[in-house]
Amino acid sequence: LKEGKAEVLHKPGEAFYNPAQVQNRDLSIAVLREFFKLRDEEAASKKKDGKEEEKHQRRVLEGLSATGLRAIRYAKEIEGLTEVVANDFSAAAVESIDRNVKHNKVEEIVKASHADASLLMHKAKQVEKDKFDVVDLDPYGSATPFLDAAVQAVNEGGLLAVTCTDLAVLCGNHSEACFAKYGCTSLRGKHCHELAIRIVLSSIESHANRYKRHIVPLLGVYMDFYVRVFVRVYTSASAVKWSASKQSMVFQCTGCGAYHLQPLGKVVERGNSIKFLPSLGPPVGELCELCGYKHQLGGPMWSQPYFQPEFVGRVRAQLWGDQAGFASYKRVCGLLTALEEELVDQPLFYDLSVLASLLNVVCPSNAAFAAPLLKAGYRLSHSHTSPMAMKTDAPVEALWDIMRGWVKDHPVKKLKEGSPGFRLLQQESKHIVDPDFTVTAEQRKEDKASRSTPKYMPNPTPDWG
Numbered sequence: 001l002k003e004g005k006a007e008v009l010h011k012p013g014e015a016f017y018n019p020a021q022v023q024n025r026d027l028s029i030a031v032l033r034e035f036f037k038l039r040d041e042e043a044a045s046k047k048k049d050g051k052e053e054e055k056h057q058r059r060v061l062e063g064l065s066a067t068g069l070r071a072i073r074y075a076k077e078i079e080g081l082t083e084v085v086a087n088d089f090s091a092a093a094v095e096s097i098d099r100n101v102k103h104n105k106v107e108e109i110v111k112a113s114h115a116d117a118s119l120l121m122h123k124a125k126q127v128e129k130d131k132f133d134v135v136d137l138d139p140y141g142s143a144t145p146f147l148d149a150a151v152q153a154v155n156e157g158g159l160l161a162v163t164c165t166d167l168a169v170l171c172g173n174h175s176e177a178c179f180a181k182y183g184c185t186s187l188r189g190k191h192c193h194e195l196a197i198r199i200v201l202s203s204i205e206s207h208a209n210r211y212k213r214h215i216v217p218l219l220g221v222y223m224d225f226y227v228r229v230f231v232r233v234y235t236s237a238s239a240v241k242w243s244a245s246k247q248s249m250v251f252q253c254t255g256c257g258a259y260h261l262q263p264l265g266k267v268v269e270r271g272n273s274i275k276f277l278p279s280l281g282p283p284v285g286e287l288c289e290l291c292g293y294k295h296q297l298g299g300p301m302w303s304q305p306y307f308q309p310e311f312v313g314r315v316r317a318q319l320w321g322d323q324a325g326f327a328s329y330k331r332v333c334g335l336l337t338a339l340e341e342e343l344v345d346q347p348l349f350y351d352l353s354v355l356a357s358l359l360n361v362v363c364p365s366n367a368a369f370a371a372p373l374l375k376a377g378y379r380l381s382h383s384h385t386s387p388m389a390m391k392t393d394a395p396v397e398a399l400w401d402i403m404r405g406w407v408k409d410h411p412v413k414k415l416k417e418g419s420p421g422f423r424l425l426q427q428e429s430k431h432i433v434d435p436d437f438t439v440t441a442e443q444r445k446e447d448k449a450s451r452s453t454p455k456y457m458p459n460p461t462p463d464w465g
């Protein structure tokens with residue numbers, strides 16, 4: 001099998017290989033390249049400030065390596081790696097790693113290891129020089145059994161890359177299992193994939209906090225059947241004090257889906273010290289003000305940004321600039337472009353098709369829905385997890401103002417009395433936005449034309465396939 005610069009001799013049944021994960025591996029290579037560049041830039045700027053320059057190795061651990069494909073690609077496609085440990089606890093997998101390392105002539109860099117990943121990381125954490133600059137966890141299902149060791153085995157400012165494929169658990173089908181694994185309850189809804197990313201981040205943060213460490217997310221995505229996050233890990237007892245203020249509970253209406261976030265607390269600075277104040281709440285009444293239904297409680301979830309737009313842009317440019325090297329560059333660039341354009345500071349979103357289906361009315365176009373919100377000065381974006389997403393800083397009441405305006409010209413099919421949609425239509429408009437505001441077809445065409453060329457693409461007319 002060939003992927004990137006690696007060629008893997010694969011015996012079916014010996015070790016796990018999934019060709020669909022090429023996107024995960026391509027993305028990871030681009031992220032690691034940019035991460036190492038970023039760290040070099042940080043070291044150079046420290047030197048410029050007269051501080052001692054930090055000398056970095058470039059050591060990577062692939063804790064769950066299977067065939068060794070990912071580790072071999074890292075060694076061949078990321079410049080200057082000093083060591084990549086390709087570990088697996090299956091003897092057959094290690095045999096496969098060994099064979100493939102030799103076949104690809106990367107023995108100098110890639111070392112096969114036969115151990116339980118947690119045990120290996122717990123050993124590595126004990127000696128500073130044995131810690132890794134990058135720890136990559138790509139398990140079957142959830143990565144949570146490995147997080148306690150992983151957050152300790154990463155160097156200061158190092159990178160932790162985590163895949164979780166147990167989306168049924170993370171997306172609200174088994175909320176109790178989610179609590180058991182991640183320490184957070186998941187919720188159903190169209191925004192569940194974003195919530196899944198935020199639950200994984202919350203879980204990593206809480207593992208890190210136990211060791212006076214905390215995370216800074218660089219990039220998080222939902223793809224196909226998994227979520228993948230890349231976070232940096234730092235040590236700081238004072239930063240850990242802020243952790244609860246970075247996480248929120250989610251009150252979500254069981255009728256109309258309106259959600260309200262409650263941070264676990266806030267931090268106030270008093271002189272040189274900081275004080276943590278638990279949240280006062282809840283932010284909702286017993287029943288939803290819009291439809292009268294009860295709320296479900298989810299979380300805690302990470303409610304700070306889950307990606308850094310500038311870093312995402314750099315990774316996207318990395319993929320775009322090496323099209324021959326990345327088989328999945330089109331798909332991953334599309335995904336990253338969507339991510340980069342998301343409102344970074346607005347957790348979760350509403351889905352236009354859900355708003356319309358609650359009222360049993362034909363769905364407005366994105367543009368028709370967006371116009372009144374933008375006119376009123378609110379910000380709006382889609383989400384990389386859903387093209388029908390309405391991620392906005394407008395209050396949810398404004399969205400229903402627009403939908404009530406929409407039903408004036410579009411017939412509502414029968415609604416059951418007492419249903420959330422029935423009650424929503426009976427509500428008075430809150431007059432937050434002007435629901436009748438529309439853009440002309442001409443303006444829409446201009447808008448579309450101006451957006452058809454993604455602004456950061458080196459190639460002005462990308463072919464998205």
Ligand SMILES: C[S@@+](CC[C@H](N)C(=O)[O-])C[C@H]1O[C@@H](n2cnc3c(N)ncnc32)[C@H](O)[C@@H]1O
Nearest residue numbers: 016064065066070088089090116117138139140
């Ligand atoms: C999904 S596969 C890894 C795929 C690989 N990262 C890739 O990109 O092709 C998961 C691997 O984790 C290994 N594994 C599961 N539990 C482990 C543990 N506790 N320690 C080490 N390896 C483990 C399995 O043997 C399996 O090979």
Ligand SMILES: [Zn+2]
Nearest residue numbers: 253256288291
């Ligand atoms: Zn409601």
